[in-house]
Amino acid sequence: MSLPVDDLQCPVCCDFFVDPVLLSCSHSFCRECVRRCWETSGSRECPVCRKRASKAGPTTNLALRNLCETVLEARKGSLSSEKEKEELNCDLHQEKLKLFCLVDKQPICVVCHSSKTHKNHDCSTIEEAVVDCKDELSSTLVRLQQKMDNLKRIHTNSSYNIDYIKNQAVETQREIKAQFEQLHQVLHREESERLAALKQEENEKLAGMRDKISEISEEMLSLEESFSVLESELNADDMTILQNFKAIQDRCNTIPLGPVNMSGILIDVSKHLSNLKYSIWENTNDHLQYTPVTLDPNTAHPYLILSEDLTSLHYSGQSYGCPDNPERFQMSAEVVGMSALGSGSHHWTVETGSNRDWLLGVTSASAPRNADVSARPENGFWTLCYRDGELRAMASPPTPLVLTKEAPVRRIRLQLDYNRGTLCFFDCSHDDDDDTLLYTFESTFTELLLPYFYTQSHHPLRIFPESVMVTALRKEGSKQVM
CATH class of the missing domain: 2.60.120.920 (SPRY domain)
Known part of the structure; x- marks a missing residue:
């Protein structure tokens, strides 16, 4: 005799018990459900009979938990079996799916192959299509992995670039000050303006570098998600791979796999140091050397x-x-x-x-x-x-x-x-x-x-x-x- 479903449902959430606990009054609840009830009411009472529970934490109802898990697993297996039986047949003609359309990237039956939709399309057998699709998805997985490795390398280098940019700023600042010292009496205003320009560019470069790192991190996260989905699909059964192949491939094709543009990330040192004395010749009547x-x-x-x-x-x-x-x-x-x-x-x-x-x-x-x-x-x-x-x-x-x-x-x-x-x-x-x-x-x-x-x-x-x-x-x- 089967147990009624109501006996396997928590009185609070009305769903199958999750980590059920047994109170001293013999009523059972999900551990999280009874905890929320106690936090809301401010007292440790049974949500059903209002009997006060013991101060000690409620004990796990192992028998009830095992029973719920068994029932849920049986239901899941039954649903999967029914779904698999339904998916093995064509939705339109109820014929067995024996072919794979190479144009539309989907499994079809022999009636579909004779219809207007697929009549002139190249098709292969299910067995051949599974091999080809797995090979193509595996190749895509390799490209995604290469992209991930490249992004990790750039991400690591980008963190180093921040220190290098800071060092560039320090060294450039020191050289600017050294040259300005020679003409400091008449060039104090010019020196201040150039140091401010350097500081502004340093901030802009650092901000841009941090934005680039953030952008790369987001792209890495997106790639990790796609990577995980692709791995899961490759481990799925053959029919699931074929049915989801087009959607997965379309998703992967939207991911840009080209190199990350890192041009122009460093401080333009030449802009600050190139011909520094000559560029301010209007402020002096002395002879200057120009390179x-x-x-x-x-x-x-x-x-x-x-x-x-x-x-x-x-x-x-x-x-x-x-x-x-x-x-x-x-x-x-x-x-x-x-x-x-x-x-x-x-x-x-x-x-x-x-x-x-x-x-x-x-x-x-x-x-x-x-x-x-x-x-x-x-x-x-x-x-x-x-x-x-x-x-x-x-x-x-x-x-x-x-x-x-x-x-x-x-x-x-x-x-x-x-x-x-x-x-x-x-x-x-x-x-x-x-x-x-x-x-x-x-x-x-x-x-x-x-x-x-x-x-x-x-x-x-x-x-x-x-x-x-x-x-x-x-x-x-x-x-x-x-």
């Missing part, structure tokens, strides 16, 4: 050390923990200038000194930063190379250069005429003002160019400063650069 090209530290290979004023570099042989940001060169010891070169004429001079392993020139702005490519024009590089005592123009093929003077090359001047498509290299190592043309690249430049530097020498390459004279004119308070 036509300054280096972008956010692009420097981790083994390169840049000077504080961003005008020299040398090779260290060890990494100093730079972030793996997209702008940075990762394959070899390279760095580019911060200012892109376009229409017009541009020139700068590099002092190579005792450095015997270098490449100098220009590179296109879109040249790869994380790939090992030859510094040739077809790859977006126009350079001169000095290595093993030999000077070569890195054309295709490389062209050895014969020096007309016995003294080694110690200073190179680069002259870029963007509109004419020429890049000239001059040897200006000597004091006789007799600059010697070493080589001329001729090309049709189609995008912005960046000054390019490479070295694996501990001896520095230094961008030579130029003297600029600032003279005040009386006409309407204007000034002229001479």
